[in-house]
Amino acid sequence: MVKAKKYVVSNTFQGPPKRDDFKIVEYDLPPLKDGEILLKTEWLSVDPYLRAYNSFLQPPYDQFGFQVGVVQETKDPKFPVGTRVVTHKGWCDHVIVKDVIEKTSEPPIEWIYKLPDLQGLSASLALGAVGMPGATAYLAFLEICKPKSGETVAVSGAAGAVGSLVGQIAKIKGCKVIGFAGTDEKVKWLKELGFDEAFNYKTVNIQTALKEVAPNGVDCYFDNVGGEISSSVMYNMSKGGRVCVVGSISSYNDDPTQLPKVTIVQPGILFKQLKVEGFIIWEHKDRWQEAFAVLVKWIKNGHLKAPEHVTTGFGNIYDAFIGMLNGENFGKAVVKV
């Protein structure tokens, strides 16, 4: 009999999630049935969307999220003992899963796949640069922003898991890259990562900064955060500029019926004939492996750095989560169980 632990979300969050919005539940796992495998969690992920989807779900529910586990027992011959597996089973230390994909395309999704071939890199990358955030950076940026060599790219939430990758991919594609982040330390770190320009959005006048470093306008804007930064960028774009919206972190803590007001974006969209498109990575599961192969190649040949912000201990997941929501991470926030 295996004892398992998991975090259960017991409340609809009011503003920032609170520690006692989660309950840690201990329970006995039942014996495996045919087709099932038992995983022991090694790494798990905290991401902004965990906050966002809370608004659409009815607690109590198990806190979902990507994690890497190792097969401890198996009744599915495709997954022998010792195999590493990526699932969306979230904040738990052991879990029983089956190899099925749920019909639904939104979290909490049921979906498992074997760890991609990481060529010796840490398995934790399967939660970041070679996981959902990597696939998002690669597919959303290339498909929606359609960057061309010589163009100027702006990235909000640039020091986060997705943003830090997008800036580097833009450099690989021959673009000039401008990043926005929330502290001076992150600004310094972004420049070390290879961003041409980086600004602390809390202290800079974004319009003035962009007029200086992008006098011909931003061609591609990769938007993780929404809010006032995005309005500012959208009034400093070139004709026919492309905006990819992959997140709206700035409003995730707000009541969805009482969203914040920000400077209107329609005149910016209109007069520069911008194309603005929302991107949800769950809709593109068929292309993750394609993205992973390229991302691993770039990491191995040194063109792409994949920094991680590691928290250790099952008991510290909440702190890792709230720290990430508060912007404390440089790169991908992961938890080593």
Added chain:
Amino acid sequence: MVKAKKYVVSNTFQGPPKRDDFKIVEYDLPPLKDGEILLKTEWLSVDPYLRAYNSFLQPPYDQFGFQVGVVQETKDPKFPVGTRVVTHKGWCDHVIVKDVIEKTSEPPIEWIYKLPDLQGLSASLALGAVGMPGATAYLAFLEICKPKSGETVAVSGAAGAVGSLVGQIAKIKGCKVIGFAGTDEKVKWLKELGFDEAFNYKTVNIQTALKEVAPNGVDCYFDNVGGEISSSVMYNMSKGGRVCVVGSISSYNDDPTQLPKVTIVQPGILFKQLKVEGFIIWEHKDRWQEAFAVLVKWIKNGHLKAPEHVTTGFGNIYDAFIGMLNGENFGKAVVKV
């Protein structure tokens, strides 16, 4: 020697344009040079963009805008006396023009073309349903919203020159059409025009109304106005919905450095993977004639009504303009000189 009159914009507008922001100037036209023609204005147009572009121009400048004139004298054999011509020479009673297109693609543009073949319809339609607004409605709606039969289409500024055409084109394409306008009289008028549903945005809860009449979400949103209506619509769209931004009337009277704040749209764009695109009709001059041919056919066969709101008299153009900006017009606002 021909005496001519024109309206000159003498101030940068502060909020709604004021009567004394315009000066009526009388002057003597010089003799024609080779390639020039002298037009006597018959109809002229007042449109929202005349307000919007003021922010980008340095007064004093002649108030541009579309107008239909008849050739009175000519030194261009392509335009014999009596020919009717559409120009962008604006608020004047006589004007000398040449058959050239300026390189610039933004107002004030220099561009003339012979009156389209209106098959006996009023020449004033060349300023509306068979003019720039008609080309906008046809090209922007079909190219960006890509409506499919059976889909639900929402239109803001629905009783205006462009919106009233878009709703009818959507009906021709087999869509369900919902219109938003600013008075109960307009709502009634929209239903007479064939809109399935119409609402007074000043008195209705848009979210509630849309949940009722578009329970599966709006597939196409044709946005003339921007602002809070647009935020509300964008949170009630179907997955992959298309938003065409052709105007942002709600903010045209505002200082462009002090734009209004409205409910953030990025979460709506993100979670429904919307495609939002700005459309500027000046970029599509090569396709106006194609649009005109279809629009005339639809008007002649009774599928498209082209209502006009006619003001008479050169001295009343300002009143027609401010009335249009205040939403007093039902359909296209034109002035008969």
